[in-house]
Every structure is written in structure tokens, then in C-alpha cells.
Amino acid sequence: GGKDRLVPVHNSVIEYLRSYSAQLPDEREWFFPSACGHYSIKTIYDNFRELLFACNIPHTGNGPRVHDFRHTFAVHTLEKQLSDGYDPMVIVPRLAAYLGHKSYRETCWYIHLTVASFPELSQKLDRAFAGIIPVGGETDEEN
Structure with missing residues (x-):
């Protein structure tokens, strides 16, 4: 829906994200930058499809979906x-x-x-x- 959300995460994930963030340049615009700025919905979808394929999980037009x-x-x-x-x-x-x-x-x-x-x-x-x-x-x- 194009809304920002606050997402609670486990302390172990917070530590991982802090470590990850410390390795990024200070002037970055995105928390998860890509070569083009940020990841597109298509890129995320394509990577999810690859993961499903690698796990032998069938994907139809109806799912599974990231959502x-x-x-x-x-x-x-x-x-x-x-x-x-x-x-x-x-x-x-x-x-x-x-x-x-x-x-x-x-x-x-x-x-x-x-x-x-x-x-x-x-x-x-x-x-x-x-x-x-x-x-x-x-x-x-x-x-």
C-alpha cells in the first residue's frame, strides 16, 4: 500500500543489522542499496523465485509469493x-x-x-x- 511501517525484530537481528549498517558508506540513500540505488520489486520477486526453485518448491501464478x-x-x-x-x-x-x-x-x-x-x-x-x-x-x- 505504499506505507512505511515500523517492524519489531529480534535482538539478534538488530545486532546483525547494526553490523551490516556499519559497513555501508555514510552517504548512502538506501539501507539495502543495489547498483542502481535500490532493489526493484521485480528483482525481489526474481530472487524469491530462484530461492523457491533451489528448494524445489513449485511456483504457480498464484504463489507462493513474498507477500x-x-x-x-x-x-x-x-x-x-x-x-x-x-x-x-x-x-x-x-x-x-x-x-x-x-x-x-x-x-x-x-x-x-x-x-x-x-x-x-x-x-x-x-x-x-x-x-x-x-x-x-x-x-x-x-x-
Whole structure:
């Protein structure tokens, strides 16, 4: 969506990134510079495809895609917190903010994926968000 995001990382990754950064020239414009300034979306996609090929993971027009890591993280986070008994009214707004979504509707896709994998969670989400987020069926746009 063309938005900047703050991304929390593990302390070991922070140390690695500090070491990496110390090796870069001070006048650099990009944190991960390429010969042309920065990496293009095509370059990242092509490198990801090469990695999939090297790992014998088939790639179709539908995936896997780099963006699938984001989807997987969101779905697993939602599933784990719901199964741990956390209140959906706390989880979903927090997850939406973490993902940089402007509204609950942007988070709906992840909820649909979760309900498809764990139908028993549909009841919890329906109780918490009935009429707000389409979990198991149609939304009530008039309310």
C-alpha cells in the first residue's frame, strides 16, 4: 500500500543489522542499496523465485509469493491468540494496527483465512464482530 511501517525484530537481528549498517558508506540513500540505488520489486520477486526453485518448491501464478509471509504471520498470530483465549475485541484492533491497516475491513482477509482453517473460531469472532467484520457470511451494511 505504499506505507512505511515500523517492524519489531529480534535482538539478534538488530545486532546483525547494526553490523551490516556499519559497513555501508555514510552517504548512502538506501539501507539495502543495489547498483542502481535500490532493489526493484521485480528483482525481489526474481530472487524469491530462484530461492523457491533451489528448494524445489513449485511456483504457480498464484504463489507462493513474498507477500504470503505477511499473510501467514497475520493468520498464525490471530489463530494463536484466539486459541489462547484472548478477546477478539482486543486482538483484531491490535493486529489491524500492527499490519498498518486503516480499518477493520482491511484485516477481513486474514480473518477469512483463519475461519477457513479453524471453523470453531468463527463463533468467537461472530459474537465479537457480528455486523462489523464479515466472518462467516455477508455483512450487514445498513447497521
